[in-house]
Amino acid sequence: MSHYESPIREPLIQGDNITYTKITDDIVATTEKAPPLSWWIGFIISATFAGIGVVAILWTIWQGIGTWGLNKTVNWAWDITNFVWWVGIGHAGTLISAVLLLFRQKWRTGINRAAEAMTIFAVICAGLFPLIHMGRLWMGFFIFPYPNTRGPLWVNFNSPLLWDVFAISTYLTVSLLFWYSGLMPDFATIRDRAKGKVRKFIYNALSFGWTGTAKQWQRFESLSLILAGLATPLVLSVHTIVSFDFATSVIPGWHTTIFPPYFVAGAIFSGFAMVETLMIITRKVLKLENYITVGHIESMNKIIVLTGSIVGVAYITELVIAWYSGYLYEQYAFANRATGEYWWAYAIMMTCNVITPQLYWIKKFRRNIALTFVLSIFVNIGMWFERFVIIVTSLHNDFLPSSWLYFLPTWVDVAIYLGTLGIFMTLFLLFARAFPVIAIAEVKSIFSISSAQARKHQLEENKKFEKDYKESIGAEYAKDDVFDTNY
Amino acid sequence: MASNKYIVGLFDHEDKLIGAIRKCKKENVEITDTLTPFPVHGLEDELGYQDTRLHTAGFMFGITGTFVALSVMTFIMTTNYPINFGGKPNFALPSFIPITFELTVLFAAVGMVMVYCIRNGLFPGAVPRILDERITDDRFALSFEVDDSTSKEDISKVVNLLKEAGAVEVSSKEFNDDTEIFEVETSEVESLL
Numbered sequence: 001m002s003h004y005e006s007p008i009r010e011p012l013i014q015g016d017n018i019t020y021t022k023i024t025d026d027i028v029a030t031t032e033k034a035p036p037l038s039w040w041i042g043f044i045i046s047a048t049f050a051g052i053g054v055v056a057i058l059w060t061i062w063q064g065i066g067t068w069g070l071n072k073t074v075n076w077a078w079d080i081t082n083f084v085w086w087v088g089i090g091h092a093g094t095l096i097s098a099v100l101l102l103f104r105q106k107w108r109t110g111i112n113r114a115a116e117a118m119t120i121f122a123v124i125c126a127g128l129f130p131l132i133h134m135g136r137l138w139m140g141f142f143i144f145p146y147p148n149t150r151g152p153l154w155v156n157f158n159s160p161l162l163w164d165v166f167a168i169s170t171y172l173t174v175s176l177l178f179w180y181s182g183l184m185p186d187f188a189t190i191r192d193r194a195k196g197k198v199r200k201f202i203y204n205a206l207s208f209g210w211t212g213t214a215k216q217w218q219r220f221e222s223l224s225l226i227l228a229g230l231a232t233p234l235v236l237s238v239h240t241i242v243s244f245d246f247a248t249s250v251i252p253g254w255h256t257t258i259f260p261p262y263f264v265a266g267a268i269f270s271g272f273a274m275v276e277t278l279m280i281i282t283r284k285v286l287k288l289e290n291y292i293t294v295g296h297i298e299s300m301n302k303i304i305v306l307t308g309s310i311v312g313v314a315y316i317t318e319l320v321i322a323w324y325s326g327y328l329y330e331q332y333a334f335a336n337r338a339t340g341e342y343w344w345a346y347a348i349m350m351t352c353n354v355i356t357p358q359l360y361w362i363k364k365f366r367r368n369i370a371l372t373f374v375l376s377i378f379v380n381i382g383m384w385f386e387r388f389v390i391i392v393t394s395l396h397n398d399f400l401p402s403s404w405l406y407f408l409p410t411w412v413d414v415a416i417y418l419g420t421l422g423i424f425m426t427l428f429l430l431f432a433r434a435f436p437v438i439a440i441a442e443v444k445s446i447f448s449i450s451s452a453q454a455r456k457h458q459l460e461e462n463k464k465f466e467k468d469y470k471e472s473i474g475a476e477y478a479k480d481d482v483f484d485t486n487y
Numbered sequence: 488m489a490s491n492k493y494i495v496g497l498f499d500h501e502d503k504l505i506g507a508i509r510k511c512k513k514e515n516v517e518i519t520d521t522l523t524p525f526p527v528h529g530l531e532d533e534l535g536y537q538d539t540r541l542h543t544a545g546f547m548f549g550i551t552g553t554f555v556a557l558s559v560m561t562f563i564m565t566t567n568y569p570i571n572f573g574g575k576p577n578f579a580l581p582s583f584i585p586i587t588f589e590l591t592v593l594f595a596a597v598g599m600v601m602v603y604c605i606r607n608g609l610f611p612g613a614v615p616r617i618l619d620e621r622i623t624d625d626r627f628a629l630s631f632e633v634d635d636s637t638s639k640e641d642i643s644k645v646v647n648l649l650k651e652a653g654a655v656e657v658s659s660k661e662f663n664d665d666t667e668i669f670e671v672e673t674s675e676v677e678s679l680l
Contacts, residue, residue, distance in 0.1 A: 020524060020625030145563070154568045157560045163585040170589040174596045181600060184609065185623070189524070192620040208604065209613025212622055214521040216607045218531045222539045223603045230545075230592045241585055441525040448501070 012107055013443065013451035015290040020444055023291075027438050028190055030286045035433055038285055046425035053419010056412045057132055065135055067412040073398040074407040079129045080245075081387040082417050085270070086126035086424075087168065087242055088263075088383060091235055092271025093119025094175055097182075098231035101224065106450055107299050109442040110291045113186075114282060115275045116179040117435070121427040122274070123172045125420040130164075132416070160244035167241040174234055178227045181220070184210045186436040239267040246390065253333035253394030256321070262314035266383060269307035269353070272300050273379035278428060280373045282437060291438050298366045304379065305360035311386075312354035329399070337393040341406055345385050345393070352382025491663070493519065494631040494642065494676060495618050496649035497656040501527045504627040507652035508533045511629070516645055519632040522622045541606075545599040552594025556587040617671065618660055626655075633659075646676050 013023075035043075060067050070077055093115040100108035131140055143165050145155045155162050187207035194200040210216065243263035246254035276297065283292040322334035338346050356378050359365045366372075397404045431437070448454055498504045501523065511518050512535075521534060564570075565577045604610060622628050631645050649657045661672045 024624045145559075152563075152568050154563045156570070157564055157586060158572065158579055158582040160585075163589075166586045166589040170593040173593060177596055177600045181603065185525075189623040192617065192623045204613075204615070205611045208609035208611055209615040210609060210623075211615045211617065212522045212524060214523065214527075214530050214534055215536065216609075217523060217526040218536060219539050219541055219603055219607055221526050222541045223599060226542050226545050226599060227596060230549075230596055233588070234592050237585065237588060244585075444525040445527075 009450075009455075010293075010295040011450055011452040011455050012110060012293065012295065013290060013447060014293050015452060018290065018447070018451055018453060020447065023444055023447065024189055024193070024440060026288065026290065027436050027440050027443075028193060030432065030437065031190060031434055032193075036285065039429060039433065043426065043429045046422045046429060049418050049422025050426050051419075051422070052415050053417075053422055056415035056419055057128070060132055060412055060416070061135070061137055065133065067410060069407060069409040069413050071405045071407060072403045073405060074392055074395045076395065077392055077407055078388075078409050078413040078417060079133045081384065081391055082420060083126050083129035084242055084263075084387045085384050086122045086129075086420065088239065088267035088270045088387075089274045089380075090119045090122035090126060090171070090175075090271065091239060091264075091267035092275045093117070093122075094171075094178070094231050094235045095268055095271065096275070097178060098228040098235065101228040102232060105299075106446050107296050109439055109446055110293070110296050111275060111279055111300075111438075112442070113179075113182065113435075113439045114279060114432075114437050115271075116175060116182075117431045118275060118278060118428065119175050119271075120172065120179060121424050121431075122271075123168065123175065124427070125424050127168060127172070128420060128423075160241065160248050163241045164245060167238045171234060171238045174227070174231055178224075178231060181223055181227070182439055182442070183435065184208050185212060185220070186440045188212065189440050190436065236264055239264045251394050252327075252329040253337065253390065256318060258314055258317055258321070262311065262318075265307045265310035265314065266353075266386060269304060269311055270380055270383035272304050272307070273376040273383070276300055276304075276372055276376035277380065280369060280376070282432060286432065286437060288438060291443055294367050294369065297369060297372055298363075301360045301366040301372060304376075305357050305366075308353055308357035308360075308379070315350065315354065332397075333394055336397055337389060340393065340397070342389065342393045342396070345389050349382050349385040349389050352378040353386060491661055492633050493618060493660045494633055494645050494649075495658055495660050496629045496652070496654035497619060497621070498627040498629075498653065499625065499655050501530075501627055503653045504629065505530070505533050507629055507649060507654065510648055510652050514644070514648060516631070516648060518629055520618075520628075520630045522618065522628040522630070524623050524625060524627070527627070541599060541603060544602045545595045548598030549591045549595030551598075552591040553587055555594070556590035557583060560586065616662055619673075629654075630660075642676075 015022075068078070093112075096108050096115045097112040100112075131137055134140055143155065143162070145157075184207050187203050188210035191200055191203035191207050194203055240260040240263065243259035247256060247259040249255060279292050280297070283289050319334050319338065322330045325331070336342075356375055359371070359375065392407050396407050496507065498507065504521070504523070504527070508518065508521065508530075512533075518534070521530065523530065560583045561578060564579070564583075569577045618628055618630055619626060629649065633642060646657055657676045658673050659676045659678060661674070663672065
């Protein structure tokens with residue numbers, strides 16, 4: 001046993017007859033059995049949406065950006081909203097695996113694998129939007145600095161849009177490496193259980209020939225720790241840089257110094273909400289309730305109430321500072337945001353992001369799975385509208401009242417957005433089918449200290465100690481509350 | 488050339504494995520490999536392993552990234568392709584910081600993972616010697632390489648040590664280079680004696 005953990009701490013692995021083999025069986029079983037009907041239904045729906053999205057993307061490329069609802073002032077709308085929304089969702093995975101690793105939060109082991117997968121899929125969806133907004137997708141490589149024959153003609157290193165290219169691609173690469181280095185040992189577990197030769201061959205290739213020697217594990221731990229140390233500032237930098245896309249411009253409503261922390265908090269907020277949405281379904285469908293416990297959900301809800309409140313403070317700070325600035329255009333931008341034509345979007349944002357998550361101050365609500373599921377979807381809706389509000393309300397009434405217009409999306413805008421949701425869910429379902437959804441090795445490593453069985457054992461030891469003590473001193477002298485073991 | 492034959496002791500709990508390692512150390516028996524299904528904390532200290540130098544490699548890669556980013560951006564913006572942005576300085580260090588940071592992280596992460604894979608012999612298609620299929624599930628293994636020159640006393644010493652330390656299974660494993668990649672022949676350890 002590596003360290004002592006208080007018996008009143010909630011066990012992270014529930015269930016009475018868990019063994020190492022049972023952990024392997026429970027998690028690997030999902031990749032070995034034929035998928036349940038619910039998986040197929042989900043897959044067909046997701047793939048259909050993905051298909052619609054692909055059609056809309058092809059239509060955009062064929063016809064041009066004119067197929068979108070953009071107009072004279074709103075030259076950036078659903079595409080950038082969706083981009084920021086997806087990048088934000090992509091923040092929870094690395095936060096769970098990196099930041100919580102550095103803080104030694106053991107509850108991350110149950111959810112980190114799926115959250116990291118979610119991160120990668122979300123960043124892929126995010127990356128699609130700048131690509132298709134380029135119009136001529138095949139010129140996409142122009143955004144990278146490379147020695148070329150046109151000049152020399154280089155990209156502008158002073159531009160936040162270029163910083164974004166570096167931030168997002170670094171983030172995707174590092175998340176992928178982090179995720180995959182953790183997957184290797186678990187692929188080896190699947191390989192060693194595999195019956196068929198083909199299956200064994202595939203999972204061996206995926207595991208890179210992992211065997212699990214002490215030296216491998218030593219390097220593994222070192223690698224995880226340093227990648228976590230690198231990914232922690234990285235995850236904060238990515239959304240900071242995304243916020244620079246707006247903050248370094250001179251548009252009233254965008255040009256605010258509060259953006260970086262405000263965007264980062266919002267990203268973590270929406271990311272955790274998406275993790276909850278997916279995990280609540282996954283634990284139920286794949287029967288993983290023993291590993292993704294109500295305790296895990298409660299921990300995530302605590303982060304949601306914290307980050308939701310930070311976002312709420314940021315909204316109010318923005319309004320107050322706009323008023324305090326004494327700058328007419330800034331004041332108008334915020335008054336228009338809250339009470340103008342898009343007041344309904346602002347109201348949805350405020351309700352879903354600031355008001356409803358406050359329910360989580362009450363423990364009963366934090367531990368209520370049905371409520372958490374509903375609120376997690378609320379948060380995602382709210383965070384989508386946050387980006388929509390920031391982007392569209394700041395643009396639609398510009399400096400020239402004659403060009404003021406009300407932005408409405410076209411079917412192509414909507415279809416591309418739904419399409420990315422479909423692509424995201426399709427990828428996630430494929431992941432849940434073929435990959436270990438929970439980090440098997442990491443869950444095993446907390447088994448002997450944080451499982452329900454370990455707790456039971458600790459309590460028995462305590463009772464024995466109590467009995468011995470009472471016998472030695474005499475029951476009438478022993479102070480009862482010292483041995484309150486009925487936690 | 489490494490031998491193809493191993494004595495393998497399997498344990499069902501990490502604490503028993505550590506007990507066995509301590510016993511090996513006391514009785515001067517050299518352990519070839521220790522295999523576990525998950526990282527057991529403190530195992531490398533028990534085995535007397537040196538600290539890994541992976542973090543040093545990570546630092547070197549990271550500092551390379553910093554240097555590359557800063558020098559390339561400076562060269563491009565000041566010498567190769569200087570643009571006049573309203574008279575602002577071409578060497579705009581503050582706006583080089585985000586990309587410098589990103590490339591530092593990128594170089595460190597990619598480089599470190601490459602070193603990690605090379606040092607651990609991990610690559611797609613690697614053919615590992617799997618001593619027992621339960622090692623990635625719930626068994627903790629100690630392996631001892633044996634060849635024809637190993638004396639019977641030594642073998643029986645190892646076998647007795649493993650049994651005393653609470654091994655649930657002690658067997659001899661032999662890899663045959665000619666057969667299927669994952670095939671290993673398991674036999675009663677007594678056959679070696």
